[in-house]
Each structure stands twice: as C-alpha cells, then as structure tokens.
Amino acid sequence: RREVVTRRTVFNLRKARERGHVLEGLAVALANIDEFIRIIRESPTPPVARSELMARPWDSQLVREMLTRTRADGGIINADDYRPEGLERAFGMGGDGLYRLSETQAQEILQMRLQRLTGLEQDKIVAEYKEVMGEIDDLLDILSNPERVSTIIGDELTVVKQEFGQTKLGARRSEIEHNAQDLATEDLITPTDMVVTLSHSGYIKSQPLSEYRAQKRGGRGKQATATKEDDWIDQLFIANTHDYILCFSNRGRLYWLKVWEVPAGSRGSRGRPIVNMFPLQEGEKINVVLPLTGEMRSFPSDRYVFMATSMGTVKKTTLDEFSNPRKAGIIAVDLDEGDFLIGAALTDGQH
Template sequence: MSDNTENPNVTGTTDLTTAQSVSSKVGVVTLEEELKKSFIDYAMSVIVDRALPDVRDGLKPVHRRVLFDMYDLNAVNSGPTKKSARIVGDVVGRFHPHGDSAVYETIVRMAQWFSMRDPLIFGQGNFGNIDGDGAAAMRYTEVKMTKIAEQMLADIDKETVDTYPNYDGQEQIPEVLPTKFPNLLVNGSSGIAVGMATNIPTHNLSETIDAVIALLDNPDLTLDELMQFIPGPDFPTGGIIVGNDGIKKAYQTGRGRCIIRSRTRIETDKSGRQTIIVDEIPYVVHKVDIVNQITNLVKEKRIEGISDVIDLSDKDNAVKIAIELKRDAFPEAVLNNLYQSTQLQASFPINMVALVGNHPKQLSLKEILTEFVKFRREVVTRRTVFDLRKARRIAHVNEGLMVAKANIQKIIDIITSSDNTEDARLKLLAQSWDGQMISTVIQRTAEGVNIALPQGVEEGVGLIDGHYHLSDAQARAILELRLSKLTHLAQDEIKDNYNALLADIKNFLDILNNPERLKSEIRNELVEVKEKFGSPRRSTFTVDLGKVDKGDLITRRDVIVTLSEQGYIKYQDIATYESQGRGGRGKLATKLKDEDYVTKVIVASTHDRMMFFTNKGRAFVRMVYDLPTSDSRTAKGTPVQNFINIDIANGERITALLPVSDFNG
C-alpha cells in the first residue's frame, strides 16, 4: 500500500518498459511487402504442386502420385483390378494431403478413352462418357494400370530419379517418373494456375517417337523438319484438323490454335432422302451439346434444310449423330452453316506451358522434345550406373568365393579353429591367399584396374603381387557359404556367373564412356515402345479453304442459274438443257411445288460473281460455284437465304440477278 501510495506510476512504468522490450524483438514489416511475398509463395505452390505438368514426364503431382501408388500396390496390368476407393484412400493417406474428389477425378480422366490419346489407367465400371456424364462413385469402380503406363515407371527401382519425403516424412515420393515416351505430348495436359494456364493437345505416339529419334540423331533440326514427323495434334476423338497455320505458330512460339471439324459422311436412302452422319466430333466437346445446338437452331428457324436430329450412338458407335435433311436441302450448304453455328467445328487453343526445373516456361515443340531427350540421357545413365554398381558388387563377392574354393581346406581349418564368427572373419581378412587361379579370370582396364572392383572398397583388397586379399564383404559371404556350394558343379556355376557379370560390366562401361552407345540405348528403347504401343493416326488434315483460292479447284464452264418465286436457287451445266427437234416436248428445268415457278434464268460462268439485288435496296455478291448444284435436273434447289443473309421474315426477297465476270472501270 505504501509503495503504491508513494509512487502511483510504478505499474504503468513497468508495463511501458515491457512493451518497449517486446517491440524491440519484433520486426516491422509493411503490409504491402507481406502481401506480395505471401501471394508469390502461394502462386508458386499452386504452379509447382498442383496445376502445371513437368516437361519430363508430362504429369502433375496428383497424376504422378496416383500412378506411383498403383505401382506400389502392384495394381499392374497383368494383375487384378483394385477398388478405386482403395487407391484414392491410399494416395490421400500417403502422398496427397488434399481432397479425395480431386484424386478420383484424376483417376477417372486417366481412364477415359476420349480424354487421353493413350489412357494410363484401365477402368472397370462406369467412368463417364463423351456426353459429359460423370463416373460412378469410387466405391463402385475398379482400376489398374495399362501396359503403356508401366512404361512410365520402368526402372524406377534403379535410382533413376530423385525422391523427396512425403508430408509426414515416413515415405519417399519420386520427383518425376522415368517415362520411356514423351507423355507430355502424347497425352497432353490442361490446367489453370495463378496468373498462367496450360493447354497442350494430344499427339500420336509413333509420330512423336519418330521426332524424338530424329532430334536425338540431329539436335539442329528445324521446326519444318520436325513437323515432317509431327504434322499436328492427334486427338483421341479423331476429327479433321483444318489448316496448320495456327498449329505451326503454336509449335514455334508455344501459343496458337487448332481448328477441329467433325468427321461426316452423306447417306442416301432408296427414296433419295439424304442424311448427314457424324462419326467423330472435336476434342473436349460433348456430343449432347452438339445435338442440342442443332435442335435449337432448327426450332428457331435459324438454319434451313434439316428435318430431324437423332443421336444413334451405342456401345458399338461411341459417336453417331444422324442429321436428316429435307428433300430440297443441299448437304454441303447445311454442313457449312452447322460448322459456323455449332460445335461441329471447334477451336482448340494451344498454350504449351510446363515446368522446367520447377520453373514454369512457355515451350516450343523443339524445346519439349529436347528436354525429353535430355531427361532420357539422364535416366539411362543413372540406370546404367546402378546396374554397374550392382554387377560389380556381385562379381566381387564371386571373386572371393572362387578364392575360397581354391583354398577350401585352409578356409575350413581357419573357421573350425576360430572361437566365434567374428574371430573367423578377422582371421580371413588377415590371411594372404594364393591368387594364381583367380588371376586367370580377372579382367582389367587399360590402367590395370580390376573392372569388377566396386567403388568404396578398402585399400589393399584384391589381387596384389600374386596374392589375394579378401574384403569384408567377401569374408562375410564365405562365412555364409553353404556346404552344397563346395561341389565342383557349384564351383563351375560361380565361375560362369562371374564371366557373365564381367560381360555385363564391360557393356555398362561402354554405355557410360561412349556417347554413341548411349544414344543407341535410348533409340532402341524408343523403337521398342513405338513397335509395341504405336497406333495409326485418328485425326486427319484438310486444307483451310479460307487460305486457298477455291476457284483454282473449280473447272471454268458455262452453267444456267435458276431462281424460283419462293426463293429456291441452283445451277446446272448448260449442256443439260439441249435444243429440241421439231415436235419435241422439251425438258423440265426444275420440279417445284405447285404454287412455285421459275422467275429468273441466267447464263453465267462458274467463275463469275453473281450479284443479288433485293426489294429493300440491298445487294449481295456470291461466286457462282458457291451456289448449290445437283446431279438431278429436276431438283428444285436450295433456299437462297441459306447463302445470303436476307430478312425473309420482313418480306425481303430477290428481285434481280446480275452475273459479273470482272469488276472493271
């Protein structure tokens, strides 16, 4: 009481001193800098750990973890399928601390034939369809790896790739899979990160491997030379690729676009009615959306000539859309309108962004292939080093066993006279053994070093001045030797194994020391994958008529253009209308409805421009060869509104036609 009374500010002073002491230990950070740093950290986390694939194996972390987990659980192609829920739970529990739905969606996509050019997972059950319907729940479906997926994990047990610990530090996850084929191009990838995205189309495996081999042999290949092997994407849903300007730009800069058109054919029934059959549709387009789009256009009367649209797809025909035409419809004109108004023709934006050394980079086609070649060099080198180390270790032990067999009685005496195993081991190490027999089988390098001597073996080991000194590993192997190995047959077996290992060691050393041998190993493995898993191209190419003068493809000839009162137009060769002899009835120019009749008959060349004038004072120009034609002389033609944008609803109609050969002064 007295202290506080005498000095009432003591408590306040103490609090202030404490606050000053604490503030001196806490750093001052501006909000702007903290936000910037935190956002960059978050963005890089999304880019590296979720959204973008690695240029080497073409996989995002979740895809890589799924495949590695299936490999670890032995869910291989030759074995039985496992419940998807089992795989999902194992991946989430061991490697991927995120939602299980993301993992299952990854599995589903890798099993869908219409999503990946060469699916990496075999799925049993409902894994969705091309209409966009989702897969069944993970508890109902089963999966295992496909054969080609096993090629992505080949040699992973030979220290071919680096690993890092999982989130609890109990297990190791591979940084990348040692794939034998360029999966980034073959199966493509898509993803959205923070501030960037990737959208890489699928490609043909055989073509891609041919390009890799060509680049392996000649690193100075130009883009045009590479495109002789890879002319463009190859989509799992097939289709027709229109033009290649956008593709070449994408291959050159990493960004461009690819126009995909549905594959169609025309069927004609006995009555002459025609039907457009759609067998293939653009990539990542849902079939049901196309059917709905066409149906809506017909209902809204925005497109003429279609009587019905039927989806005939079944288990034997994944895509089969029947577009039934009216009798007077012109199939090519209907298709051109559908290409412009529906997803029967779609544009695929190409944006080739991938991680190179954990940094996002926009890549050209050559850069992607170059990175893969570089990766395969590293994988084959690391695998060869692993095999060499293992072969040397086994050969070194066999050397010791052969020495023991040559001095078997002395070995037995030392072991039987020893107090224990450790005493026997030390005595074996201290002894100098007769090396006359082993000296005839040891092979050495030009420098005189035993090619089977492992790295890290202590000094003073091996054949020295005619005497052999055992290593610790050899002494332990001798002590573990079974009596059955002391027979002559077993001795010959050990020697044969040793000679086989020496041949392997020389082969491994040749691969490591000879760049041409390394290239040969890479090439042979690529050819093997191509021969085993290659398939014909599904997407074909067509010329972009917007870039080509169509007139160069059309023969110049005289034709007769007819237009009816109700707006039906067509042209036919002038030879169809021959002069008649006296008393002839003449030929019917066209067969129209009872209330319709021909109002305009114009003679023109196929290369003329036809000018259409309307009662609203507007004029339109079309090339004559772009107008509809027919093999049937009596066909009534096609509604003119299918070719020129006249306002039929408000009474606009064609009042005059004028063919013009040349617009001159």
C-alpha cells in the first residue's frame, strides 16, 4: 500500500510540474503583454513568432518571487523542484533573474485566447499558478516524509472501512441467493421468429422473419436462398429461436437441434451442410426435419411421429418419447439390412 501511495504521488507531482511550467509561461506573458502582442503582430508566421518569444529573456516579478521565496521554516526554496522532468537548463529562471521560455510555453502563449487578457482572467491564471506551486510543495513533502505516507494510508483505509465494512454505511445492500440458477447460452437468446430453409442437398440456414415483407401487386418477390443448378429448397418453415427441430437420418436415428443453433445466413448464402452439425456415421445423412412449433413445443403425449421406410415398414411413436434430447442422438426406428428411412411426419393419431 505504501508503494501505491508513493507511485501515485510521483505521478501527481509530474503532472503538477508540467501544469506549473505552462502557467509560469502565461504569467511571464501577462507581465510583458504589450511586448508579446507587438512581436506576435510583426511576425509573418506562428513559427517565427514562437522563435522570437524564445530568443530573448523576460522579466516577471511574480515568477521571480515564487521561485525565490522563503519557506515557512526559514529555508529558501529550490527552483529546480518545480521544473518538469527533462527540461533543458537553458529554459526557465536564470541566474540573472530573467526568464527564458521553452517551446511548450511559447506555443501555449500563441494559442491563448484574447479573453484571457481581461483583468479577471489574469487573476485566475495567477491564482492557479500559486495553487499549483503549493500543490508541488505538498507532494514533495509527502515523498520526503514517511510519516505522512503512513497517515495517508490510514486515512484511506478508514474511508474503505466506513464504505465497505460492517457498519451502517457500509452494510451489504445486495442479497445473496445460494440457490440461484446457472445461466445457459439459450437463456441469453432473444425469442425471435426465424425462417429456416433446408435444401435438397442438405444445406440449412436461418433468417429473421423481419427480412421478409408483403409484396404489392406486381412485386418481383425476394430470393430466400442461393442454390446450385442441381439443388433446390426442400423444406421451408417458420419457427421460434427456442423451438426444437427433430432431425431424422436415413439410418433411422433422431437428432435434436434448436432453431437458434441453426447457422444464420443472408438471402444470398447457401447455408451450412446439416451433416456437419451432428456426429453422423459414414454414409448417414439427414433426410427429414420436423419443426416443433406451437402446441408441439411441449412434446405432448397425444401427438405422434409417423415414420416410413423404403421397404414399407411404418412406425408410430408418441412425441413425448422424444422429449429427452441427447447430443449423440437415439435410434428412432430399427431398420433391416438394406432398408432406410424415407419419411417422417407429425400427426394427431386420428388419420
């Protein structure tokens, strides 16, 4: 903690010296304002004016008094204590009591607004200069006095204790719930209606429904997706981002997919191969997808999935038997050798 206070004090001291250096230049300019204005008016360009201001020494009683004053303890201050780091010895107060401006000071004088020449603004510059000089004295005293560092540490820890300690002021304002639920990725997904498209060759993507709008008479329509010459849109449906999609493979396996997991794409993109989204075996592909929207979202037991194979085998399974998603998928229908699933549909069991 002592190192933190020391490093902070050194930083504040550097900033105060830099500000004090600028104010010294302004104080010198105010003490010789008529001559400064004459030089600036007669100079053809700002760089020439800056060089002229830096080329000659200037007299300022205020600056000379501040840099040669006597301390409260009777000692004489050291003018070097107020110099910014890296400032060349040629600039600042010389042994003859005259002041030589640095490039930084000359530039600040050239950029000074005319309104700062009013009596009130001049008083503000002088007051700020004296305030910064006092701040530098205080920071130097902190660095030279370890007891002051200890006092500052004690005061800061007292403030921390009052603000965050077990007091009336620092009492805990929040309530900790030990049974709070963990947030999953899905909890951060905004419910949104999406248009999901699946091409014949197995490219799937989703787009916000808001990208589509009703066309007026004579409208040309909008392209839903880009496809190759030998490919076409096999399925297109609207579902919410939190809805499930049941994906059946030709091997009779079932995989689950949330709509928000479907890759988003623009109207001009093909999407992503759906086979890359599941741990499929060699030769296995997704050939049926069933979106669970509306009343189907809760996997009701009075709804069914009807499946059919290429050899004529059919099977009806209640929807609630598919309500426990598994990443590796499950066997939805057993197939004989050489048989494969060709279709699946949702039904109420009445047909």
